Amino acid sequence: MSDKLKEIINKQNAKNEESLVQSDDVVQLVGFIIGEEEYAVPILAIQEIIKPFPWTRVPQVPKYVVGVFNMRGAVIPLIDLRLKFGLSPKKQGDETRFIVLRHGDDIAGFIIDRLTMAIRIKKKDIGPAPDTISGDDTVIDGVGKQEDRIITILKVNKLLERDF
Amino acid sequence: MDEFQEILQDFLVESFELIEQLDQDLVELESRPEDLELLNGIFRVAHTVKGASSFLNFDVLTHLTHHMEDVLNKARHGELLITPDIMDVILESIDLMKQLLFTIRDTSADAGVDVAECVSKLDKCVGGTGEVETPVAQETTPAEEVASEPESSEDDLDYENMDADDLEAEIERLLQERQNEDKAKREAKIAAGESVPSLDPTPETEEEAPQEPTPEPVAPTPVPAAPTQPTEDVKAAAPAKKAQVVEQTIRVDVKRLDHLMNLIGELVLAKNRLIKINEDVEERYEGEEFLEELTQVVSIVSLVTTDLQIAVMKTRMLPIGKVFNKFPRMIRDLNRELNKKIELELYGEDTELDKSIVEEVGDPLVHIIRNSCDHGIELPAVRQEEGKNETGTIKLKAYNEGNQIVIQIDDDGKGLDPEMLKTKCIEKGLITAKEADNMSDKEAFALIFKPGFSTAAAVTNVSGRGVGMDVVKTNIEKVNGIIDIDSEFGVGTSIKLKIPLTLAIIQALLVGVQEEHYAIPLASVLETVRISKDEIYTVEGRSVMRLREDVLSLVHIGDIFEVERILDSSEHAYVVVLGLGTSKLGLIVDTLVGQEEIVIKSLGDYLKGIDGVAGATIRGDGGVTLIVDVLALMDIAKHVKATAIIDSSSDAALLTQEKMKASDYTIMVVDDSQTDRMIMRKALEPLGVTLVEASDGQEALSILKQGDHHFDAMLIDVEMPRMDGYSLAKEIKKYNRYKNLPLIAVTSRTGKSDRMRGVESGMVEYITKPYSSDYLSSVVQRNVNFKSEFL
Numbered sequence: 001m002s003d004k005l006k007e008i009i010n011k012q013n014a015k016n017e018e019s020l021v022q023s024d025d026v027v028q029l030v031g032f033i034i035g036e037e038e039y040a041v042p043i044l045a046i047q048e049i050i051k052p053f054p055w056t057r058v059p060q061v062p063k064y065v066v067g068v069f070n071m072r073g074a075v076i077p078l079i080d081l082r083l084k085f086g087l088s089p090k091k092q093g094d095e096t097r098f099i100v101l102r103h104g105d106d107i108a109g110f111i112i113d114r115l116t117m118a119i120r121i122k123k124k125d126i127g128p129a130p131d132t133i134s135g136d137d138t139v140i141d142g143v144g145k146q147e148d149r150i151i152t153i154l155k156v157n158k159l160l161e162r163d164f
Numbered sequence: 165m166d167e168f169q170e171i172l173q174d175f176l177v178e179s180f181e182l183i184e185q186l187d188q189d190l191v192e193l194e195s196r197p198e199d200l201e202l203l204n205g206i207f208r209v210a211h212t213v214k215g216a217s218s219f220l221n222f223d224v225l226t227h228l229t230h231h232m233e234d235v236l237n238k239a240r241h242g243e244l245l246i247t248p249d250i251m252d253v254i255l256e257s258i259d260l261m262k263q264l265l266f267t268i269r270d271t272s273a274d275a276g277v278d279v280a281e282c283v284s285k286l287d288k289c290v291g292g293t294g295e296v297e298t299p300v301a302q303e304t305t306p307a308e309e310v311a312s313e314p315e316s317s318e319d320d321l322d323y324e325n326m327d328a329d330d331l332e333a334e335i336e337r338l339l340q341e342r343q344n345e346d347k348a349k350r351e352a353k354i355a356a357g358e359s360v361p362s363l364d365p366t367p368e369t370e371e372e373a374p375q376e377p378t379p380e381p382v383a384p385t386p387v388p389a390a391p392t393q394p395t396e397d398v399k400a401a402a403p404a405k406k407a408q409v410v411e412q413t414i415r416v417d418v419k420r421l422d423h424l425m426n427l428i429g430e431l432v433l434a435k436n437r438l439i440k441i442n443e444d445v446e447e448r449y450e451g452e453e454f455l456e457e458l459t460q461v462v463s464i465v466s467l468v469t470t471d472l473q474i475a476v477m478k479t480r481m482l483p484i485g486k487v488f489n490k491f492p493r494m495i496r497d498l499n500r501e502l503n504k505k506i507e508l509e510l511y512g513e514d515t516e517l518d519k520s521i522v523e524e525v526g527d528p529l530v531h532i533i534r535n536s537c538d539h540g541i542e543l544p545a546v547r548q549e550e551g552k553n554e555t556g557t558i559k560l561k562a563y564n565e566g567n568q569i570v571i572q573i574d575d576d577g578k579g580l581d582p583e584m585l586k587t588k589c590i591e592k593g594l595i596t597a598k599e600a601d602n603m604s605d606k607e608a609f610a611l612i613f614k615p616g617f618s619t620a621a622a623v624t625n626v627s628g629r630g631v632g633m634d635v636v637k638t639n640i641e642k643v644n645g646i647i648d649i650d651s652e653f654g655v656g657t658s659i660k661l662k663i664p665l666t667l668a669i670i671q672a673l674l675v676g677v678q679e680e681h682y683a684i685p686l687a688s689v690l691e692t693v694r695i696s697k698d699e700i701y702t703v704e705g706r707s708v709m710r711l712r713e714d715v716l717s718l719v720h721i722g723d724i725f726e727v728e729r730i731l732d733s734s735e736h737a738y739v740v741v742l743g744l745g746t747s748k749l750g751l752i753v754d755t756l757v758g759q760e761e762i763v764i765k766s767l768g769d770y771l772k773g774i775d776g777v778a779g780a781t782i783r784g785d786g787g788v789t790l791i792v793d794v795l796a797l798m799d800i801a802k803h804v805k806a807t808a809i810i811d812s813s814s815d816a817a818l819l820t821q822e823k824m825k826a827s828d829y830t831i832m833v834v835d836d837s838q839t840d841r842m843i844m845r846k847a848l849e850p851l852g853v854t855l856v857e858a859s860d861g862q863e864a865l866s867i868l869k870q871g872d873h874h875f876d877a878m879l880i881d882v883e884m885p886r887m888d889g890y891s892l893a894k895e896i897k898k899y900n901r902y903k904n905l906p907l908i909a910v911t912s913r914t915g916k917s918d919r920m921r922g923v924e925s926g927m928v929e930y931i932t933k934p935y936s937s938d939y940l941s942s943v944v945q946r947n948v949n950f951k952s953e954f955l
Contacts, residue, residue, distance in 0.1 A: 054787060055788070056680070056780070056787060056788040056789065056790065057680065058767070058771060058774060058777070058790065059724070059725040059726045059727075059774065059776070059777070060725075060726070060774050060775055060776070060777075061771065061774065065771070067788075068767060068771065068780055068788050068790075069788060070782050070786055070787065070788050073430065073433070073782060074765070075765045075766070075767060075768065075780045075782070075788055076768070077767070077768060077770045077771050091870060091871075091872060105769070106768075106769060106770065107768065108768075108770055160770065162769065162770050162771075
């Protein structure tokens with residue numbers, strides 16, 4: 001039993017070292033689902049992830065800007081990524097979360113369908129966005145490939161850019 | 165002399181601030197050279213520094229900034245691309261500007277040791293700019309710049325090649341020359357009987373300045389100016405120091421005051437929240453003893469908070485005189501420069517307002533007054549021809565008006581010609597001919613605030629670049645102020661700046677429309693009126709009502725903020741009469757919620773510039789409420805067409821679907837007792853209907869609002885925590901779409917009054933506990949028109 005334990009500990013240590021060595025080439029992301037797709041944003045851009053709470057509608061903005069909400073005294077815009085990505089609106093459920101993203105002084109909350117997990121991905125496993133949608137205007141930063149799935153990595157500064 | 169010191173101090177503080185900003189902006193500009201907004205901002209800073217330094221007679225600085233301005237102006241008009249090389253020079257010139265300012269600061273308080281150094285630095289700077297400007301100018305616009313610049317650069321090179329001794333000698337010579345000149349002039353003046361303040365020589369140099377560059381190019385001009393300035397200042401400063409008395413004041417860093425103000429803001433929010441909680445507690449524990457104590461404490465806290473807020477606000481108050489004081493001098497100098505006779509009259513210098521606002525209005529006033537002098541007041545000869553007093557008058561007044569301070573600048577000059585303004589704007593492509601046709605005179609006057617607009621034919625030291633009035637608008641808008649401009653052609657112009665006393669905390673009227681709340685600044689609310697819907701008339705597609713003798717045009721707040729009409733509208737509505745300047749507007753709202761102190765928070769960059777919304781505030785319950793921008797609202801109201809206020813009761817949600825099977829019937833069970841819910845479930849399960857459970861009124865309401873289910877009936881317990889059955893029923897009946905939803909009370913209260921309350925709140929059936937399951941089932945079946953074939 002103790003042998004087995006040791007083995008496991010050794011393995012873990014080895015893994016840790018491995019990841020330490022590679023930390024330069026590894027990107028840490030947080031993955032989430034919108035509609036059918038999995039998306040991710042860099043973990044450092046995330047200010048916090050919170051459960052939904054009430055917001056106030058704001059007039060004269062596109063449908064996907066659902067309003068503003070109070071986060072500990074700051075008034076922050078709330079954007080529904082489903083609507084922004086052209087999907088049909090969906091009722092918020094138990095798994096719905098607000099991800100608050102920050103880039104410089106820009107800050108906004110984004111409604112996502114559900115979180116998946118924190119992802120470590122090697123830089124070499126991230127491919128560019130498909131040619132048809134690449135360019136400065138796209139919100140897609142790149143496409144991360146993992147064994148069984150493909151994750152679309154989003155540009156935080158583009159998400160926070162006002163486009164209306 | 166004290167006055168001069170004060171102005172100088174202000175100028176230094178302001179300039180350092182501006183330069184700090186400039187550094188950041190320029191660096192940003194290098195990465196985004198095509199950003200016009202940024203360029204405009206930088207240009208405005210240079211312009212402002214130049215303006216201020218020119219009337220303080222810092223010729224060296226004026227000269228330097230003037231050239232910077234030229235470069236930036238070119239860039240702004242797209243004639244010059246900011247390359248790293250040019251940026252180096254601009255940054256270098258800013259460094260020089262800084263050193264120059266430090267020198268001014270030090271020498272005016274101390275002995276003028278640094279003068280020679282300052283002069284040589286200036287030489288370098290002018291040389292630097294000249295050298296780089298020349299090739300660039302050749303590339304892009306070979307005409308004007310080349311003509312003047314090479315001369316100066318040549319000359320500067322000379323200076324650079326000189327060794328220190330020669331330079332010293334040259335400076336000495338020029339200095340001597342200038343001083344003699346000054347002396348001669350002053351004597352001549354004294355002879356002429358004019359009173360000559362000791363600082364007089366400096367304006368003379370200003371007069372000389374334009375002439376010198378031709379025979380004896382640019383660089384030398386400022387040379388005499390710099391030495392004269394500090395030496396004079398030293399004289400000025402010395403007696404001032406002696407005169408100082410011990411004052412009962414402490415200097416406090418503004419940052420600390422700002423921090424204090426922020427904390428007060430948070431405190432006000434917390435206070436609002438406390439009051440709200442207190443109200444809730446009062447409702448629930450009516451008559452309990454501790455309640456009185458709580459209420460007392462809450463009212464003390466709220467009182468003290470309000471006092472504290474006023475006290476802190478007062479510490480930040482400064483008399484507007486601080487800004488006004490520099491204008492007499494400016495007018496005097498402008499008189500000489502423009503060969504005009506202008507008198508300045510000041511009123512209400514004691515009027516106090518927030519420090520941050522005092523700072524913001526300084527620049528705009530400089531620009532407005534310079535503009536009045538340059539474009540408004542005519543030359544003495546012209547005035548005489550027109551039968552006016554030879555001397556023009558500019559009146560600068562400050563006074564309080566409600567929660568606002570009004571700064572009024574009146575001149576008796578030639579006034580604005582709306583047609584000419586429109587033509588100019590069309591020429592410059594700022595507006596289209598069609599827009600011009602639809603403009604009222606007042607709107608045409610406002611054109612002078614457009615960026616890039618200038619009526620002056622030539623760019624002078626005073627104005628004509630088309631940025632000044634733009635600065636006015638930007639700064640005044642920054643402090644939520646309003647500019648009101650009025651003019652009569654040939655008679656004069658009157659500009660009113662209406663500025664709120666403080667920025668952070670205001671009194672607001674909270675109004676409700678459907679389920680939303682909005683805050684309207686109380687300063688703009690004249691009165692509120694309750695009207696019935698048939699008092700609203702429609703004239704040419706607009707809603708109006710009679711308010712005493714007047715006809716008031718109306719607009720529904722829901723039409724402006726695109727509010728969805730989900731609630732049943734009552735027969736009555738409230739009209740909030742808004743007043744701003746001379747215009748009035750009636751805003752129809754559903755409910756008046758009350759008056760509250762609110763802390764203004766910005767919506768941030770992402771949502772800025774939403775028409776009609778001035779910001780947001782956080783309410784006692786933690787929710788966000790939008791603040792109405794009354795000025796914008798009045799604008800929007802012009803274009804909103806009246807929708808029928810009596811809304812049709814056709815609601816799409818009322819469409820009931822054909823029931824195909826028993827489970828198509830959905831019934832909500834609302835009871836706080838798990839057991840009771842179980843009993844009801846047991847009674848209804850045999851029917852095969854879908855059941856949804858909620859444990860109190862609030863939960864029930866939110867399930868209903870989510871709209872996941874289409875309910876055919878609700879079983880409601882009367883006594884529940886958070887929201888009881890009666891309140892729930894009342895809330896539900898507010899919605900159009902639930903008008904016909906059967907609500908069945910299930911309760912152990914059997915009193916007659918209880919039943920009456922049930923009926924009043926909109927319940928259709930009243931089942932008393934205990935009941936048999938068959939009875940419950942049959943009541944439900946009856947109310948949902950349960951099809952017998954499903955049994």
